[in-house]
Amino acid sequence: MFKLRSLFFSSLMFILIFSATSTFGKSIPSVIKIGTLYASTGPFAKASESQFKGLKFWVHNVNSKGGVFVKAFKKKIPIKLVAYNDQSSTATAAAMYNQLITQDHANILVADFGSVLTSVAVPLAKEHRRLLFDVTGTGAKFFTPDNPYVVLTSLPTSGRWPYTLADFIIKHKINKIAIIYSSNDFDQSQAITLHNKLRKAGVDIVYYNAVPSSTSNYAVLLHSIKAKNPNAVIEFGYPNNDIAFLQNLGSSGLKFNMVFTVFPGQLFKLLKSNVGEQGLAYTYTYPTPPLLRYNKVNLGVGIDEFELAFKAYSGKSPNFLNVAGYNVGLIIKKTLETANRYNQLSFRRAIGKFSGKVFTLNGLFMVNKKGAQIGEILPIAQFVMKDSKLKMNIVYPEKMKTADAVYPAP
Amino acid sequence: MFEYTVLAGIMYGLYFGLVGIGLNLIFGVMRMINLAHGDFIMLGAFLAYWLFHLFGINPLIAIAISCVVFLFLGIAFYYIFVPRLLQSKDPEMLSFILFFGLSQVIEAIIILSFGNNQRSVPSSTFGHSTFSILGNRFPISWLIVTIVAILVFIAVYWYFYHTKLGYATRAIMASRDESLVSGINVNRVSAFAFSIGLILASIAGIFSFFMIGAAYPSMGTNLTVISFAIIVLGALGNPMGTIIGGLIYGLAIMFMQTYLSSWSNLLPYLLLIAIMLFKPEGLIGKTVRSA
Known part of the structure; x- marks a missing residue:
């Protein structure tokens, strides 16, 4: 009986000491x-x-x-x-x-x-x-x-980024879409999601093409898109791509009812300084803080x-x-x-x-089991001209909306 | 769409002829590849940006200012670097290293001075209008860039074939040693030709905003690679061959963007490999370069 008790207490002490040293036995780092x-x-x-x-x-x-x-x-x-x-x-x-x-x-x-x-x-x-x-x-x-x-x-x-964008397009019954994206993981996964969601909803994707991330001239691409006569053009790219795309669009004289790019909502000042207020007017983007x-x-x-x-x-x-x-x-x-x-x-x-x-x-x-962030929502915003100044309105989803979308763009 | 692609390709190609011609001129005269060529294009772009935003100077007027700035810059760079390089055993190989270093230094100085931001001269500088060729509409800025490129090519041609300095430059391009023996002041002519090369690069930079988007400090590396592909395509050492190289590049990239867009960034390298395999002297070159 004594031996058994002694063994029990020895084991307990060992466990306590071991568990203590597993954290405290390591020296506490100075930085x-x-x-x-x-x-x-x-x-x-x-x-x-x-x-x-x-x-x-x-x-x-x-x-x-x-x-x-x-x-x-x-x-x-x-x-x-x-x-x-x-x-x-x-x-x-x-x-x-x-x-x-x-x-x-x-x-x-x-x-x-x-x-x-x-x-x-x-x-x-x-x-x-x-x-x-x-x-x-x-x-x-x-x-x-x-x-x-x-x-x-x-x-x-x-x-997950284009979830709200897809919902916006479906809800507004915009039925002919062109998607052009840069060939990298970031843009391709957005393009795939949007493509699949819109196809499922019966939206006609009239143009769906990748371009290298180094693309700096979209003039011919814009005309190829125009030849398909879409109602909306969605461009997924990095900042350099968005700048070149919007600059070429502005100087081409082409008009689309809806144009969406990614980075004006993240790097607003950079895009505004390169594209100008007129170049951003009536385009759509994902707004992020500090715009949100x-x-x-x-x-x-x-x-x-x-x-x-x-x-x-x-x-x-x-x-x-x-x-x-x-x-x-x-x-x-x-x-x-x-x-x-x-x-x-x-x-x-x-x-x-x-x-x-x-x-x-x-x-x-909020992250899922794989570590992917799923908590943040990226709403859809539109830049509009008000009193000759560029203003951003959140147009979707309904719970975050600050104004109705101006569609088709003037 | 085919018609639009051809016309856009020609205009884009003429611009890229302008991008490459300075590199080819410098190579022709000095048998050195200026790996900082793209960085001089970037410097031209930044010069135009600051002139426009600080003083409201139109890019067309910026050409005159850049001629003065890059003339002195070219002469200074030439006398600091090139004579020493030419005295070495392998000036071509050493020039690679030296100009690569220069490229890194220029990029670093611009980043430290102005930061990393992309910068643009607005496309509306030449107005919002478009122009039409065969019913195809193009931005007015493209027309202006095309005219400037053609005028520059004419000026380069006139320099080579109608000026004494141009004759001397061609003589040096044919044989540096024989030019020296025949009494040509090789260093002075070469310094001037080097400056012209930089001026041409700076003019390409001034108009880069309208053809290849925003300018940023690290844009030079990619432009050097494209320029190199273009001059090899035309004829290494023959500045006028660059126009052919530029046109082929412009047409090929526009066709790739129209029909096989996701592969278009492979184009400069594919053209380079193809020309090396099938016509290493370039499309209008006569013999394989032996230097």
């Missing part, structure tokens, strides 16, 4: 290393630097308050940001992500902007069992049931407060990608505050716990 990449040159430079600036702003804010609270260590720890320049090259990005993981031993890995530069991070993160905080890499192929090491934070997975004003939040600050603070920090008004970069910081903070243990799978489990309960300046944060 939390966040590893990320940015592009100072190349086609993604503008977007990437904006996103990086948003993340840096979050790090600056957190460190000014003594760091982030890490539940596993029950203390605040400052953040150290380790960042390399991938020059918009996937080859360089792959090498740099590898360096962040194997040489710098970054505790948290944050992807560079967009699907192209994130595509090389996803398999590396999976191979090294490092949770990748994917900010804006929305390619649907990144999220698979067998990979718990990726979480999309600041945009819905691109396959989310102030009732339960994590971080609302968009009004963020705008003021960011302007004071950087001297410039924020764009969407600044918001996206800041937002990933908020999700990282919440993850560290929630995770019971300081390891990658605990981080992922923590995200599962608060998914669907967190509302930030970027909208509802």
